[in-house]
Amino acid sequence: MPRVVVFDETGAPDVLQIVDEPVAEPGPGEVRVKIEAVGVNRLDQLMRSGAFPRPFRLPHARLGCEGTGTIDALGPDVAGISVGDPVIITAVPAMELNGTYAEYTVVPASAVIPRPAGLDATSAAALWVAYSTAYGALVEKAGMRPGDHVLITAASSSVGLAAIQVANQIGAVPLAVTRHSAKKDALLAAGAAAVIATDQDDIVKAARAYTGEEGVEIIVDSVMGPGLAELATAAKRGGTLLTVGWLDPRPASMPMVAPLTIHRYMSFEHVLNPVVVRRMAAFLTAGLRTGALHPAIDKVFTLDEIADAHRHLEEGRQVGKIVVTI
Numbered sequence: 502m503p504r505v506v507v508f509d510e511t512g513a514p515d516v517l518q519i520v521d522e523p524v525a526e527p528g529p530g531e532v533r534v535k536i537e538a539v540g541v542n543r544l545d546q547l548m549r550s551g552a553f554p555r556p557f558r559l560p561h562a563r564l565g566c567e568g569t570g571t572i573d574a575l576g577p578d579v580a581g582i583s584v585g586d587p588v589i590i591t592a593v594p595a596m597e598l599n600g601t602y603a604e605y606t607v608v609p610a611s612a613v614i615p616r617p618a619g620l621d622a623t624s625a626a627a628l629w630v631a632y633s634t635a636y637g638a639l640v641e642k643a644g645m646r647p648g649d650h651v652l653i654t655a656a657s658s659s660v661g662l663a664a665i666q667v668a669n670q671i672g673a674v675p676l677a678v679t680r681h682s683a684k685k686d687a688l689l690a691a692g693a694a695a696v697i698a699t700d701q702d703d704i705v706k707a708a709r710a711y712t713g714e715e716g717v718e719i720i721v722d723s724v725m726g727p728g729l730a731e732l733a734t735a736a737k738r739g740g741t742l743l744t745v746g747w748l749d750p751r752p753a754s755m756p757m758v759a760p761l762t763i764h765r766y767m768s769f770e771h772v773l774n775p776v777v778v779r780r781m782a783a784f785l786t787a788g789l790r791t792g793a794l795h796p797a798i799d800k801v802f803t804l805d806e807i808a809d810a811h812r813h814l815e816e817g818r819q820v821g822k823i824v825v826t827i
């Protein structure tokens with residue numbers, strides 16, 4: 502029988518267990534996907550550990566909000582897609598019921614896009630959440646333009662690396678922030694115009710120096726925490742601050758700089774909208790074709806190693822995406 506990762510209680514990575522379960526039949530408007538690889542996300546870790554921002558049903562919760570595979574079965578009323586088509590899952594509306602850490606899952610047909618030709622399953626598993634978040638925040642939300650300076654915190658995260666590449670694809674200037682100067686070379690190789698390492702540099706002073714003391718047009722921040730108010734002072738007057746994550750769970754103080762547009766960005770705002778998903782898919786396909794976009798894989802685990810994959814995520818030393826092959 503097909504294997505599925507479930508957990509009965511929240512806690513450390515060891516709560517994750519693999520069980521055998523029959524496949525579910527897709528209902529009207531749904532497809533069943535035979536999964537080949539999944540990306541491991543912070544959202545998964547928040548849910549597993551008990552820090553998820555909304556209640557969900559336990560025991561026997563599934564996990565996983567992105568993945569890639571082939572269409573295995575079509576529900577009634579599904580058109581324009583065939584069994585065997587390689588796809589990327591763009592949204593898992595109820596992760597605890599249909600999470601992607603499994604051999605099969607069922608999702609709405611509107612929540613898959615064709616897998617770009619030539620993209621292998623491991624890279625495809627690393628694509629959607631990171632790049633749709635970076636693209637959605639920078640392009641759709643902030644209206645990033647060529648020449649804009651974009652300050653990217655947690656730049657070695659999968660979202661951060663995607664933001665560097667999306668900025669470069671548009672012709673903006675990505676300034677990468679890391680806590681560790683040891684990651685400088687990797688971030689320059691990933692396309693950062695400059696790297697600010699907080700074990701050596703002051704973020705605000707460095708960002709201002711790179712912009713002739715004007716400040717950056719856009720800050721995309723995955724960290725938040727008490728440093729947020731000061732980080733915002735790196736923005737130009739009239740700039741934009743996008744908070745996309747909260748890697749530092751301590752309370753964040755409201756920036757007092759003005760004028761500044763602040764967005765608390767969640768990609769769900771866009772990935773459930775088919776019109777925006779079409780734009781995102783077109784942007785990503787074009788970037789993959791030219792090589793401007795190339796998902797960075799930190800490490801690949803097997804399904805049997807799912808708890809190790811979560812432990813690795815929690816260590817926070819990765820550069821790029823953690824992927825699990827099924």
Ligand SMILES: NC(=O)c1ccc[n+]([C@@H]2O[C@H](COP(=O)([O-])OP(=O)(O)OC[C@H]3O[C@@H](n4cnc5c(N)ncnc54)[C@H](OP(=O)(O)O)[C@@H]3O)[C@@H](O)[C@H]2O)c1
Binds near residue numbers: 631767817
């Ligand atoms: N808004 C959305 O829709 C959306 C979608 C996807 C992800 N996210 C969020 O985006 C953030 C990044 O996600 P990801 O999956 O790309 O992350 P990830 O790959 O797990 O990134 C981890 C990296 O973040 C850096 N970091 C900075 N401060 C940190 C801290 N206090 N604790 C741990 N790591 C810290 C570390 O790099 P250095 O050591 O180099 O600093 C670490 O290597 C997360 O907060 C996630 O929840 C949001």
